Amino acid sequence: MTSREDQKLSSISNAPTTADELVRQRAERARREHLRALTRRWTGNILTWILYVVIAVVFASPLIWVIGNSFRSSQTIWENVFPVTLLTFFPFDEFFFDNYIEALGLTPAAQAMGFGMARSLGISLASAITVVVLSLIFNTGAAYFFARLRVPRKNILLIYVITTMMIPQQVIIVPLFLVVNQLGLINTFWALVVPWYASPFIVFALIGFFAELPYELDEAAIVDGANLFQILTRVVVPNSIPGLITVSILEFQFIWNEFFWPLVAVSNKSLHPVQVAIANQFTDRDPQWGRVFAAMVLASAPVIILFLFTQRYFYRSVALSGVKG
Amino acid sequence: MATTAGNLPAPRKQRWWQKYRNQYILFAFVFVLPALINFAVFRYYPMFWAFRTSLWDYSLMRGFTEFVGIDHYVRAFTGDPRFWESMRATLYYVSGKVPLTIILALLLASFANQERRGMGVMRALIFVPVVTSFVVVAIVWGMVLNYNVGLMNAAIQSLGLPRIEFLTSPENVMPTIIGISLWKDVGYSVIIFVAGMRGISQEFYDAATVDGANVWQRFRYVTLPMLRRHLMFVSVISTLGAFQVFVPVYTLASQQRVAQVIVFYIYRLGFIFGEMGYASALSVILLVLLLLLSVVQIRILRSDDV
Numbered sequence: 001m002t003s004r005e006d007q008k009l010s011s012i013s014n015a016p017t018t019a020d021e022l023v024r025q026r027a028e029r030a031r032r033e034h035l036r037a038l039t040r041r042w043t044g045n046i047l048t049w050i051l052y053v054v055i056a057v058v059f060a061s062p063l064i065w066v067i068g069n070s071f072r073s074s075q076t077i078w079e080n081v082f083p084v085t086l087l088t089f090f091p092f093d094e095f096f097f098d099n100y101i102e103a104l105g106l107t108p109a110a111q112a113m114g115f116g117m118a119r120s121l122g123i124s125l126a127s128a129i130t131v132v133v134l135s136l137i138f139n140t141g142a143a144y145f146f147a148r149l150r151v152p153r154k155n156i157l158l159i160y161v162i163t164t165m166m167i168p169q170q171v172i173i174v175p176l177f178l179v180v181n182q183l184g185l186i187n188t189f190w191a192l193v194v195p196w197y198a199s200p201f202i203v204f205a206l207i208g209f210f211a212e213l214p215y216e217l218d219e220a221a222i223v224d225g226a227n228l229f230q231i232l233t234r235v236v237v238p239n240s241i242p243g244l245i246t247v248s249i250l251e252f253q254f255i256w257n258e259f260f261w262p263l264v265a266v267s268n269k270s271l272h273p274v275q276v277a278i279a280n281q282f283t284d285r286d287p288q289w290g291r292v293f294a295a296m297v298l299a300s301a302p303v304i305i306l307f308l309f310t311q312r313y314f315y316r317s318v319a320l321s322g323v324k325g
Numbered sequence: 326m327a328t329t330a331g332n333l334p335a336p337r338k339q340r341w342w343q344k345y346r347n348q349y350i351l352f353a354f355v356f357v358l359p360a361l362i363n364f365a366v367f368r369y370y371p372m373f374w375a376f377r378t379s380l381w382d383y384s385l386m387r388g389f390t391e392f393v394g395i396d397h398y399v400r401a402f403t404g405d406p407r408f409w410e411s412m413r414a415t416l417y418y419v420s421g422k423v424p425l426t427i428i429l430a431l432l433l434a435s436f437a438n439q440e441r442r443g444m445g446v447m448r449a450l451i452f453v454p455v456v457t458s459f460v461v462v463a464i465v466w467g468m469v470l471n472y473n474v475g476l477m478n479a480a481i482q483s484l485g486l487p488r489i490e491f492l493t494s495p496e497n498v499m500p501t502i503i504g505i506s507l508w509k510d511v512g513y514s515v516i517i518f519v520a521g522m523r524g525i526s527q528e529f530y531d532a533a534t535v536d537g538a539n540v541w542q543r544f545r546y547v548t549l550p551m552l553r554r555h556l557m558f559v560s561v562i563s564t565l566g567a568f569q570v571f572v573p574v575y576t577l578a579s580q581q582r583v584a585q586v587i588v589f590y591i592y593r594l595g596f597i598f599g600e601m602g603y604a605s606a607l608s609v610i611l612l613v614l615l616l617l618l619s620v621v622q623i624r625i626l627r628s629d630d631v
Contacts, residue, residue: 048439048441051436052443052447055433055447055450055451056447056450058508059450059451059453059454059508060450060453061476062465062466062469062476063453063465065469065476066465066468077474078474081474081475081476081479082479082482082483083479083482083483084476084479084480084483088476088479137359138359138360138363139360141355141356141357141359141360142356142357142359142360142361144356145353145354145356145357146357149353149356150349151350151353151354152350157357157361160361160364161360161361161364164364164368164369166616166619167368167369167372167612168565168568168569168611168612168615169569170569170571170588171569171588171591171608171611171612171615172368172371172372172375172608172612173591173592173608174375174378174591174595174596174601174604174605174608175371175372175374175375175378175605175608176367176371177595177596178371178374178378178383178601179366179367179370179371179374180367181385194367195363195367197359197363198359198360198363198364200364200368203360227352228349228352228353228356229352232356253456256458257456257457257458257459257460259458259459259460259572260571260572260592264592264596275458275460275461278460278461278464279460279464279575279576282464282467282576289468289474292464292468293468296461296464296465299458299460299461300457300458300461303456303457303458304453304456304457306456307449307452307453307456308449311449311452314452314456315448315452315516315520318513318516318517318520319516319517319520
């Protein structure tokens with residue numbers, strides 16, 4: 001403290017006659033300030049921790065309950081749910097793996113009852129990967145056209161693409177079914193793939209990524225004698241890997257989680273992707289909870305694990321749609 | 326360097342350009358054509374097909390059987406109480422879901438926006454339901470809220486309170502479904518708001534603090550105005566999404582008449598009862614409604630830019 005502040009202080013608190021008293025008063029003030037700051041910080045910390053617990057309970061407890069109880073038999077799930085204790089969530093006393101084996105349809109008995117998650121997982125994985133690959137090829141091509149090629153009046157086409165985004169997907173599912181039916185694809189694997197091989201949202205996102213690259217790169221490649229295709233594969237794509245990963249993850253998640261379209265497009269049970277398969281299991285009249293729990297873990301684990309390892313890309317894909325939109 | 330630049334004048338480039346121009350454009354279109362075809366066949370064509378089918382009696386086996394003109398539309402507006410019931414259910418859902426999403430997302434985002442130890446885990450927890458499929462979410466909550474053996478009623482009973490019929494009573498089913506969708510979708514909006522809040526310069530808050538603004542005033546007069554675009558985006562996206570809700574109704578409340586929203590009704594008409602023509606007419610009505618809505622909302626967005 002400067003001497004002027006000292007004077008001010010002395011003028012506020014009446015009559016600090018001796019230097020000794022002044023020192024004591026200052027120490028007292030500092031102590032009180034410190035205490036107040038400490039209390040403020042600790043109330044902040046405690047509030048934060050309370051909110052942490054609330055968020056964790058609200059958002060994680062249903063998932064933990066499902067994961068934990070997928071290792072119990074249906075009977076012990078019901079026995080442990082009331083009263084609510086730690087045993088409700090974590091199966092410390094039991095390790096029952098049959099749910100998974102039955103849900104996957106690995107025993108003849110389970111297959112006879114119509115469980116075949118293994119096959120459904122395969123269908124989901126195959127269709128998701130196929131769509132990601134096709135989408136990487138065709139959306140990248142389209143975005144390359146819009147972001148980097150010099151074609152007159154291509155803005156008209158861009159409006160066409162952007163307008164596509166306004167068409168609500170759930171609403172046109174009946175006519176989409178009729179169109180795909182005309183193409184003879186209903187009840188085939190390709191019904192799950194073909195309508196989604198290009199997406200206006202992904203084209204739009206990729207245009208943003210590609211437009212960021214400096215145009216000098218293309219010019220340098222042209223001077224080296226590269227054609228348009230070579231510019232795309234050797235200049236644009238290698239420089240946009242994070243963007244391409246972002247859209248691939250987005251597309252994978254979209255196809256993996258898609259439910260309404262596969263529900264109507266494939267009625268053949270052996271072609272049901274995993275979401276349709278578990279919905280069918282649940283709507284059975286007498287669902288075996290343990291098996292349904294296991295099926296749900298299998299159906300959501302791939303995407304959740306993917307998310308946990310690539311959070312950055314997920315957040316980016318959201319921010320991308322939000323901020324630039 | 327300067328001389329070589331002089332030796333490569335602009336006209337030569339122009340000549341290269343002109344000579345190959347037609348080939349260049351043809352080649353360029355190869356890149357974009359597959360995507361354009363996809364949009365035409367799988368997005369625009371179904372839309373027009375819906376208009377056409379809505380004027381016909383259509384069956385999957387025999388195709389277009391009889392031209393009925395606007396009969397389907399007349400039926401929807403005058404002779405079908407189920408259609409109005411489904412519209413009412415949809416509006417109930419939208420008017421509950423959208424405001425709650427925005428309010429809850431703003432609250433969670435103001436909290437999750439802070440840089441504290443463990444906050445990354447919280448953001449991930451809030452976002453996990455977003456990446457999980459709605460089918461799984463709906464079934465999980467269906468089991469959590471089960472009347473007899475669900476986790477929620479067990480917890481309620483452990484507190485000594487009476488059990489609640491979340492999904493089996495007509496009064497509770499819609500609020501329950503709104504709550505479940507809120508739990509699933511709120512993380513998406515939270516991430517958008519967090520991104521927006523990160524973009525607000527600390528200086529604004531410092532200035533407000535100097536002027537003596539408290540926490541609420543800083544939120545009301547700094548954060549909210551600066552998030553205007555994000556708020557608009559979230560309300561557009563969640564409104565359009567809410568009008569198209571299907572999965573939770575299909576998995577949890579297909580027996581409950583009060584919960585049968587419009588898309589579920591269209592699904593039942595088209596794929597259970599085989600009335601493709603009438604289902605298409607209802608699709609067209611919903612389509613027009615949503616297109617009008619998004620045009621209005623985009624207008625508002627645009628005028629916000631000024």
